[in-house]
Amino acid sequence: MKFKNVGIIGAGIAGLVCADRLRREGVSVTILEKSRGAGGRSATRHLNECSCDHGAQYFTVSDPLFAERVADWRSKGVVDNWRGRIVAIDSGVVRDLNETRERLVGTPGMNSIGKHLALNLDVRNDTEIKRIDRSNEKWQAFDDAGHPYGPFDVLLSTAPPIQTRRIFGEWSPPFAAQLESIEMLPCWSVILKFASRLPVDFDGAFVNDSILSWIARNNSKPVRDPSECWLLHGSAAWSKAHVDCEPDDVESELINEFWKLFGGELLPPSSVTSHRWRYSIPREVLSTRYLFNNHLQIGCAGDWCGGPKIEGAFLSGNALATSLLETQ
Ligand SMILES: Cc1cc2nc3c(=O)[nH]c(=O)nc-3n(C[C@H](O)[C@H](O)[C@H](O)COP(=O)(O)OP(=O)(O)OC[C@H]3O[C@@H](n4cnc5c(N)ncnc54)[C@H](O)[C@@H]3O)c2cc1C
CATH class of the missing domain: 3.50.50.60 (FAD/NAD(P)-binding domain)
Structure with missing residues (x-):
């Protein structure tokens, strides 16, 4: 060499x-x-007594070379399957996804992959x-x-x-x-902590026709703190239009949209944190x-x-x- x-x-x-x-x-x-x-965008935000994945949410595997490395990570406890119920929400209507593919996450957080590497x-x-x-x-x-x-x-x-x-x-x-x-698309993330479990019977949802694109119960992932914690992602279009807005304004708009999915506020959050990803995912590669x-x-x-x-x-x-x- x-x-x-x-x-x-x-x-x-x-x-x-x-x-x-x-x-x-x-x-x-x-x-x-x-x-x-x-770890970069495969990130976990540490909050009081708990943590939440606020960048990449999970990953999937298709390439054999990647599959081999993921098997090694799995054997070392760095990643595990996320077996939560994942749905899609179209104009407020919840629909199960007929998918068989595995969703994997870092344990105890998405940043574990980077820490291990x-x-x-x-x-x-x-x-x-x-x-x-x-x-x-x-x-x-x-x-x-x-x-x-x-x-x-x-x-x-x-x-x-x-x-x-x-x-x-x-x-x-x-x-x-x-x-x-x-072009790297921006994404606003909002992390909500709750004192008790929300009466919601799914753990992650792709949200369509909304200013939200994704919501997830972080504590439904393996090896997480059990306290109720939800992660919201703003859609790419909405995040781009609001990229320079104040976190307080972003948080209140995305939280309102979250509650709209359930017909109204289910429980006031005990804490709210947000993060602006200026460069979250590429529009094209x-x-x-x-x-x-x-x-x-x-x-x-x-x-x-x-x-x-x-x-x-x-x-x-x-x-x-x-x-x-x-x-x-
Ligand atoms: C909100 C969000 C949701 C996502 N959801 C998913 C998902 O569900 N599934 C999935 O597979 N992927 C998802 N992704 C994408 C995934 O996180 C990325 O594809 C992957 O992590 C990119 O890795 P990378 O090494 O290419 O870049 P990065 O992770 O961005 O790494 C680049 C590194 O460079 C550092 N850096 C930048 N500038 C400098 C500088 N000037 N000096 C020194 N260091 C610098 C950064 O801090 C960073 O650590 C998501 C990403 C985001 C943000």
Whole structure:
């Protein structure tokens, strides 16, 4: 291999999987992550005495390579099946989904997958990369205080495309058109805690014809705190129109819509928290699993390359690592 060390921006599923694969082949990898922990959008918010998945809600498996890794996670207690009753609500009418596919979740939270993947990796948390630079065929990445990381033989970004475009700056041109072609849709999440169980006989619902797109009883997932906790997601169109609104206003509109599904308020929540995902899911994805420029030794991966969701992020990170190991 021509390269010995790799810098990866972003400790979401794509970055972690890519790093893990490279590390197993003896490559020195440093992951630079702006948040406090690993996992990215496969996230869990900790609240007083309980926690709630406020990003990705569950994942499904179709690719054999991903299935193999998921089987390993399952054997280690990192993921489990979510056996809740999932329905669709169309204009207020509840309908069961005639589906047989498994829905899996991280245990005890969706962030467990990232935590597990990060176990043997060098992840620098609280490190927001603002720019990169290249000299003498080596890369350096700089945080908001101007502190340099590197030098790296290869630099990869798994941040969403708009963020990658900003970080790459003058080094974006090989990928600028692809990075600019992807729109990431926003999503408002609201977490509601209740003192007792709501009289609702399902655990998750895809909500159609509404400003909500999804609601879920978080405590119906395996290995969760049993206290009643519901997660609401605003629809992509509504979240986009309200992306810069105040959390209080967003919370009250989405909560009103939640109660409308049941004909009125069932119980006042004991606490309300919200989170704005500016870049939640890609509207469309690139047809390629990763981007890499051989001349500059720079590349990108993520759920916006080749396929969305957690499985897509896994396959993208893995494909980028495989390509580096096989061709460089
Ligand atoms: C509200 C919501 C609901 C979803 N529902 C589902 C679902 O039900 N099922 C499913 O499979 N998927 C779902 N997804 C999508 C899923 O979460 C993503 O596809 C997957 O987690 C993407 O992983 P990734 O590694 O590509 O990107 P990310 O998880 O976004 O990882 C990128 C990382 O880069 C970091 N980063 C960004 N900028 C910088 C910077 N400047 N410096 C350093 N680090 C930086 C970020 O903090 C992040 O940790 C959902 C996502 C959201 C937000």
